[in-house]
Amino acid sequence: xxFPRTSGGFYxxxxxxxxxxxxxxxxxxxxxxxHNFPKGGGVTYAAVAPRLATATWKVFDLTFLVxxxxxxxxxxxxxxxxxVHSETAQTWIFYALCTLGLILLVLGAITVIPFKA
Amino acid sequence: MAEYIFxxxxxxxxxxxxxxxxxxxxxxxxxxxxxxxxxLNYIKWHVDGSLSYRRACRHxxxxxCGMTINGKNTIACEQQxxxxxxxxxxxxxxxxxRVIKDLIVDMEPFYDKLYAIKPYxxxxxxxxxxxxxxxxxxxxxxxxxKYECILCACCTSSCPTYWADKEFLGPNALMKAARFVLDSxxxxxxxxxxxxxxxxxxxxxxxIFNCVEACPKELNATxxxxxxxxxxxxxxx
Ligand code: HEM
Ligand code: SF4
Numbered sequence: 133x134x135f136p137r138t139s140g141g142f143y144x145x146x147x148x149x150x151x152x153x154x155x156x157x158x159x160x161x162x163x164x165x166x167h168n169f170p171k172g173g174g175v176t177y178a179a180v181a182p183r184l185a186t187a188t189w190k191v192f193d194l195t196f197l198v199x200x201x202x203x204x205x206x207x208x209x210x211x212x213x214x215x216v217h218s219e220t221a222q223t224w225i226f227y228a229l230c231t232l233g234l235i236l237l238v239l240g241a242i243t244v245i246p247f248k249a
Numbered sequence: 250m251a252e253y254i255f256x257x258x259x260x261x262x263x264x265x266x267x268x269x270x271x272x273x274x275x276x277x278x279x280x281x282x283x284x285x286x287x288x289l290n291y292i293k294w295h296v297d298g299s300l301s302y303r304r305a306c307r308h309x310x311x312x313x314c315g316m317t318i319n320g321k322n323t324i325a326c327e328q329q330x331x332x333x334x335x336x337x338x339x340x341x342x343x344x345x346x347r348v349i350k351d352l353i354v355d356m357e358p359f360y361d362k363l364y365a366i367k368p369y370x371x372x373x374x375x376x377x378x379x380x381x382x383x384x385x386x387x388x389x390x391x392x393x394x395k396y397e398c399i400l401c402a403c404c405t406s407s408c409p410t411y412w413a414d415k416e417f418l419g420p421n422a423l424m425k426a427a428r429f430v431l432d433s434x435x436x437x438x439x440x441x442x443x444x445x446x447x448x449x450x451x452x453x454x455x456x457i458f459n460c461v462e463a464c465p466k467e468l469n470a471t472x473x474x475x476x477x478x479x480x481x482x483x484x485x486x
């Protein structure tokens with residue numbers, strides 16, 4: 133079967149699911165390691181900072197950040213597509229969400245990337 | 250014989266215009282074996298001739314009497330009064346559509362969605378014999394649970410996504426689309442894909458399952474939507 137046009141929502145739908153699955157996995161790792169789940173405790177600067185300074189953990193946190201931002205904002209975008217009927221308003225909200233995502237991505241990145249213990 | 254109170258939504262465009270309509274109560278004796286449609290007929294013929302609703306076959310095949318009974322969409326002719334389990338029974342028009350009068354709603358938007366997916370067999374190659382286009386029993390089986398729809402609109406009217414986005418194709422049109430797309434004889438994919446793959450098409454479904462619960466023919470529109478998505482996913486990857 134041929135697909136003659138780009139979709140009206142295929143990629144938004146697909147990546148909402150992919151990032152959803154990734155979020156479950158990343159959340160489990162995040163809780164297991166950072167929060168020492170299920171025992172809990174140990175979230176002190178001395179315990180956490182050295183790990184946050186490693187390249188592996190920086191990649192992990194950036195992936196987490198990208199997934200959560202995309203998933204959350206794309207989710208809002210899906211709600212907007214259902215409830216906002218004016219195409220013009222939708223377009224404005226779309227770019228506002230993109231801008232918000234970009235700002236939060238930069239804020240997250242400058243927190244994660246240069247971190248030293 | 251048992252006494253029931255029917256609380257029926259009333260809207261007369263000549264008297265009630267600009268209002269949200271009203272509720273009228275009818276206390277009637279219901280005979281054993283009556284469906285809600287039998288009760289409505291009794292009210293119309295013996296109590297209040299001004300009550301308006303659609304009905305035709307009273308056999309669960311014409312799809313005319315779709316309505317909301319005790320909060321649940323179904324066809325009135327297949328709903329036994331005794332099975333409802335309440336003495337007070339509310340009857341409302343299908344939500345999500347404009348009320349024309351009492352229990353009669355404007356079905357035009359529902360049919361528009363159906364036309365959008367071209368609900369008929371589309372072919373370009375001539376049939377192998379001059380009699381018919383044959384289909385294997387296995388291929389025919391793929392259409393089970395999709396072709397039996399009677400167009401009562403109970404599914405689309407129960408869909409919260411449709412309530413929010415009136416341009417959403419809705420479970421009915423999407424299931425009909427699957428019914429033709431999955432038909433081994435059909436060659437109309439190119440002509441249907443734009444509607445299915447549209448912004449208001451198959452990707453808008455949030456898997457709420459209201460349509461599955463509502464369908465009086467026990468069809469599963471959500472599964473049909475998932476089958477369409479799977480096809481599109483395969484086609485793209
Ligand atoms: C724990 C892992 C998660 C999984 C498996 C997951 C999965 C999903 C799925 C499948 C959808 C689409 C539902 C639909 O069809 O409408 C969705 C929607 C959504 N998600 Fe998540 N999600 C997760 C975490 C999150 C997080 C952390 C956020 C917030 C940042 C979030 C925010 C949203 C929003 C706003 C929507 C749109 C609401 C909706 O469509 O119902 N999700 N999620
Ligand atoms: S799928 Fe079921 S509920 Fe929907 S219109 Fe057809 S028969 Fe009615």
